Each structure stands twice: as structure tokens, then as C-alpha cells.
Amino acid sequence: MRIAAVAILVAAVVAGLIYSGVLSRHEVEGAARKALTKTEGVVQEATGGYHGELPQNVNAAAKCRETLKKIEAAKRAVAQKKSQTVGTVPLKEVLDYLGWQKLPACPSGGTYSLNTLERVASCSIGGNQTASAEDDHMIQNW
Numbered sequence: 001m002r003i004a005a006v007a008i009l010v011a012a013v014v015a016g017l018i019y020s021g022v023l024s025r026h027e028v029e030g031a032a033r034k035a036l037t038k039t040e041g042v043v044q045e046a047t048g049g050y051h052g053e054l055p056q057n058v059n060a061a062a063k064c065r066e067t068l069k070k071i072e073a074a075k076r077a078v079a080q081k082k083s084q085t086v087g088t089v090p091l092k093e094v095l096d097y098l099g100w101q102k103l104p105a106c107p108s109g110g111t112y113s114l115n116t117l118e119r120v121a122s123c124s125i126g127g128n129q130t131a132s133a134e135d136d137h138m139i140q141n142w
């Protein structure tokens with residue numbers, strides 16, 4: 001919304017300058033095209049479509065979070081069966097519950113940790129401190 005307000009203001013000023021003959025229409029068109037290209041870059045960056053959050057990273061992170069949720073759900077199910085609410089749950093029991101031989105590898109090369117019941121399962125890649133959680137390799141408590 002703020003970008004729109006600034007754009008309207010700039011357009012009004014430029015129109016005024018053209019009208020008063022300070023700027024030629026040709027100059028303004030070139031500058032406007034440059035500004036538009038720049039704005040597109042800023043918008044892309046703000047929406048997470050720019051550097052750091054490439055679609056393949058987002059897809060890999062989504063797969064990673066899916067796996068983390070499966071691991072965490074299995075860990076809690078095993079603990080519940082034993083009426084356990086804190087501490088560690090044996091990895092073997094969690095794998096047996098899932099029907100897995102071992103923990104899979106994260107699609108981005110991270111490794112998974114079961115952690116205790118006080119801390120959700122995690123990927124070694126984790127989060128990257130950006131505003132978007134889309135490319136983060138972590139799940140929240142639920």
C-alpha cells in the first residue's frame with residue numbers, strides 16, 4: 001500500500017514537470033521503465049521469490065518439514081504408549097513405529113535428530129532467520 005501511495009505521488013510530480021516543460025516525455029519514459037524494473041525486483045524480494053528462497057529450496061524444505069512431522073508424530077505416539085511425557089524415546093522404537101530402517105536424509109542434505117519429548121524433532125539445516133518460514137527446515141511445537 002505504501003509503494004502505491006509513493007507511486008501515485010511520483011506520477012503526479014512527473015506529470016506536473018512534463019506539463020511545465022521541465023522534463024521531456026522521452027526522458028520520463030526511460031526513467032519510468034528503469035523504476036518499474038527496480039520495483040519488480042523489490043516486490044519479488046519481499047514476496048520471497050528472489051534470492052535465498054528459490055522454488056527448489058522451498059520444495060525441499062516442505063518435504064523436510066513433512067518428514068519432521070512424521071518423525072515427531074511417531075515419537076509422541078511411542079511415548080504415549082509408554083505413558084512417557086519427558087525425556088528421550090529410543091530411536092529404534094520410533095523407526096519400528098514408522099516401518100523405517102533408519103531416519104531418511106533431508107532432501108537438502110541435512111540430518112534429522114529425534115530430540116527429547118520437550119523439543120520437537122529437528123533437521124540440522126534448521127531455519128535461516130528470514131521472514132518467510134517457507135524455506136525453513138524446522139517445525140514448531142504443536
Ligand SMILES: [Zn+2]
Pocket residue numbers: 061064065106107108110123124125126137
Ligand atoms: Zn532439512
